[in-house]
Amino acid sequence: MRVLLLCPPDHYGIEYEINPWMHRGRDAMPEVARAQWKGLRDKLEELDARIELVAPQPGLPDMVFTANAGLVAGQRFIRSSFRYKERRGEAAHFQRWFEEHGYEVIALPPELFFEGEGDALFCGDVLFCGYRFRSEIRSHRRLAEILGCLAVSVELVDERFYHLDTCFCPLPDGGAFWFPGAFDEYGQRAIRDHCGSLIEVRLDEALCFGSNAVVLDRDIVVPEGCPRLVEALGGRGYRCHALPMTEFIKAGGACKCLTLYLPAK
């Protein structure tokens, strides 16, 4: 059974703009957001995942995106070091939760920006790490040293896909689905070299956050609006569960951003 960390959207809203999706004039509708988040939580539980909750904090609207809290390996929690000051307040709350739950917390130097599972995803034994908009490539080297794994760094080049988990989603069979246009040519080659079979997400579905999915063995929870991706994954034997995520996409996140794997693999 996978364990997932979520944060209720009690204080969620568009209060600042730190990615191209966010516009303060286009706030999320709280009731709809709550319903969408509950829909996700219910679906994940229905798929036999155990849900842990971290308490939301006023003034930290993005805490709902727990994927950015850090990266969990066994009982070790590598804490994020947020690039934007708007999100830095989240770190202490996540840290407290992990300490209270018996994790060893590892903090990277504050100048070494690292935004957790948002920019670091295991595909098999290889940790794929995104850099440029949020995480610093130098943090990847530290992750590789801490975790003793191969960390493949890929540069993100399209600001709409500012975190790796907005354009790349590993599958349990060693493959992945991804939007290649979010990476430079070296990143694309590195992903092709180290991943098994890849499914390309079309731009329109990538913009619906098709790659921002929660994978629970053969079940995949994806945002609505990605019928071709759902079909392609179905062809590989995966069951897709499409959920409305419109209110979170307003902040540049969807299913995966709202979820942190405990542990990452």
Add this chain to the structure above:
Amino acid sequence: MFVEEIELSGHILDSLILPKILDEILSRGGNFRILEIQVGKQRTDLTRTRIEVSGPTPEMMDDLIRRLRQHGAEVVRESAVELAPAPADGVFPPDFYVTTNQQTYVRLGEKWIEVRPASMDCGIAVDPDQERATAVKFCEVREGMRIAVGHGGIRVVPWQRPMDRRGVFDFMASNVSSEKPKSAIIRELAQEIRRAKEAGGKILVVAGPAVVHTGAGEHLEKMIEQGYVHILFSGNALAAHDIEQALYGTSLGVYVREGSLAENGHENHMRAINAMRAAGGIRRAVECGLLRRGVMQKCVRHGVDIVLAGSIRDDGPLPEVITDVVEAQKAMRARLEGVTVALLMGTMLHSIAVGNLLSASVKSICVDINPAVVTKLADRGTFQALGLVTDIEPFLRELTGFLTEGSKETSTDAGPPTVPA
């Protein structure tokens, strides 16, 4: 050339970050040299590398390094250049850095500052406020001047022959031999001189009296007339014998055209010197019409910058001759900015003296009948000079021939003459 050293580590091969960085350097007009690379043995081992990155301007390098940092490159910070005050006028502090004739930089804060001029056997005076580094000779040192000491924070960019091997300076090593196919070399040299002139570079001629004795003066005059000489460094003798010939037709009492001795010809050079002293100098003598021909007259007429440095055996000397060697050296150094080609002909001491002042990037050719002169020049540090063992007269005759031929070709290439309407 501006240089930075970067370090890179991580899974830079699997991530293709190393090839990306190298491609980025080249595509932005930089260059690289991998100084060290340690490739991990296990899949999870990190790879580490040190790379020297170079580029033509500091702005380009700043931009490039900023981009490379995004991909994880870390700049290896050089320690700043260490400075110590000069203890007295004309005295360097102990352990002062001694320059070569190669392009040299000193590290001041975050910047590499080029030492100017690139001149051997100097110390480096650094003005941190003006961000200026100057190669200074003993005589230029003033008490308290801040001088670079030790070797930290100092970089030398080795001069390399270009790889495209376009000209005589590129394909020839400076081996000395009288067996070389001179004509082809002289033709190439003529092309090099023309290219230098067209590119706005200055051509320096260092000549000894052999130019006059051997009857090569008229060829040098032709070069001056055609604008292929911008600066002339010489001593008292070249000028004295050139003027002797201009006034009396002899050089050291020998009629240059016939090769026969003139009666009481040994007096001629003394009379020539006396005439110049009486006229108030060579320039005055030209201006008043006393001196109507010869190399020196052409130099004055065509605005060639002349420095005549004296020596202990000089007769006279001529009024223009600088007898204080320190002052003479200063005068020569002051004129070297912009020199791209140097012709060192028929004088050992002046060739070595000027060779010592030239940057390694100046294309230099040493022509002498004595192979030892050419060898000596190279052995004393002017390693970049090409040597040609030959008599000056046939050399200059052929060179001016090619230069004249070349300018005719150029004017033909320019197209048909325009017909006035």
